[in-house]
Amino acid sequence: MPTMAQTEKLAAAPIPGSRAVRDVVGVILIIAAGLAGFWLFPDNLALLTRVIAVALLVLSIDLVVGYCGVATLGQAALFGAGAYAAGIACVNGVTEPLTLILIGAVAGAVAGLLMGTIMLRAHGLAQLVLSIAIVQLFHEAANKASAYTGGSDGLAGLMVGPLFGVFEFDLWGQTAYLFGLALLVVIFIVLKFVVSSPFGMLCRGIKEDPIRIGAMGAFVFPVLLKMFVISGAVAGIGGALAAISTQVVGLDSLSFELSANALVMLVLGGLGSLYGALVGTVIFMGFEHVVSAINPFHWMTMVGALLIAVVLAAPGGLSGLADRVLPSRQRNRGGRA
């Protein structure tokens, strides 16, 4: 057996170690960037908090689109479910912020379960159309159920209690921002574990070839549904954070437009890498903020041009571009986790 002359032993896996270092560095960078924002833009903390809430929505889209290959244009349904659940709870006397976040997470997860159950019956374009139909239905339901949701006026003047009973949500949004940043970091770390778990690998497999996964003896539907529930919880937390920080919940949080914008942010940043979701959100919303101040009439055109430039120049999104430019990340066998 000449071919067997080679080594038959695998070296102890070196990959998890280097990957862990990379992820620790990544998390430190996120915290550093977040704190830099706090010091550099003290007058724009409301906007930055909004960026964090939307970043959670974009992360949640990445879970289903980037890791499972399920296209959706209705993710705001889950974001809005979290926002309205937290808002309604707050109006009815639940003012403890962490409890409100938890309520948002549960509402998002339940909405994700519902949405996944419906969407996963279809494939491809039909699936995409279903996602749009669902977000429109959620939107219409919130509009009609005005006794609970305030209809087109939304819920306003939410009075949220102090965080841990100590830190009041101040006028400048400092508490809200730091609270949001902490939530984002915790969720990011949790999701890093999720996508590199056996479950995360299974999802990556399903994305590439569901028939192969079936031939391995694994059912596809329950795995994807589980990811929808996780994704819903993340989006719901984003919605609840938006509700707490702005003290307002409106129909725009359940809109097709928000869903579509969030997907655009993900594509901009790069699918299938959690970093891409964050980068895309920050760039998109930062660009939007700056350009709309310079030219309030044509800023959408500029955003469109930016998107075309990125898609043509870096098909993998901005984080994909970083993968190609930075040799240290390239060495990681192209394994995206």
Next chain:
Amino acid sequence: MSDLFRVEGLSKSFGGLAVSRNISLAMPAGERLALIGPNGAGKTTFVNLVTGQIRPSAGRVVLNGEDVTELGAVRRVRQGLVRTFQVTRLFSDMTPEEHITLTILQREGKAARILARFHGNSEVAEEVEGILGTLGLIEVARRRVGEIAYGQQRLLEIGIALALKPKVLLLDEPAAGVPSSETPRIEQALERLPPSLAVLMIEHDMDLVFRFAKRVVVLAAGEIIFEGLPSEVAANAKVREAYLGNYANARSVA
């Protein structure tokens, strides 16, 4: 019932077109059976019927004494009926090590776990090493599958099937598309398949069929026209007729 695997009177029609007609065959443990036939004979349909990708119009599929005709494809895999694909279906971004690890975790019902590490289990790692070692894939274990040779991808396809610990293995043209310089390694892997495994191989390469199979079944126009020893197949008049009627395949039997 001594047969590990049996199909009885399996038929399938698409509209008025019968693509499988009353196919019956049985395989004991340790069987090495080759299924051959000219293009369009219904070999792929037969595989899809057996694995549960499509439902038969009539007939039964029996695995280990149990009727699995009504079971879907995934449940049949879990019962030990495993296939490989004619064109490899692998995850181009994953490594061979990751493929086999995922397969073993799935077999043990641990693949959907969130609160577990993918590479954390040393027993699994040992089994992965064993499988990749037998197939000679250790050197490329941590390369992306998209970067390794096609022959190695074919070996990995077999490795995934073995990692499921099948009772019955269907090999759909295991050497298709592999350059002839690499076919000895495929053949070596086939020789090393567990002795108790019942193997049904679909293959065009007659040299491989003759070396591998103890028994040959010839399918033509959806029917079994010959069943017997490899040494008898070339002399059979019906088989010659079926192949000669199909010019493209005439030379492979001659």
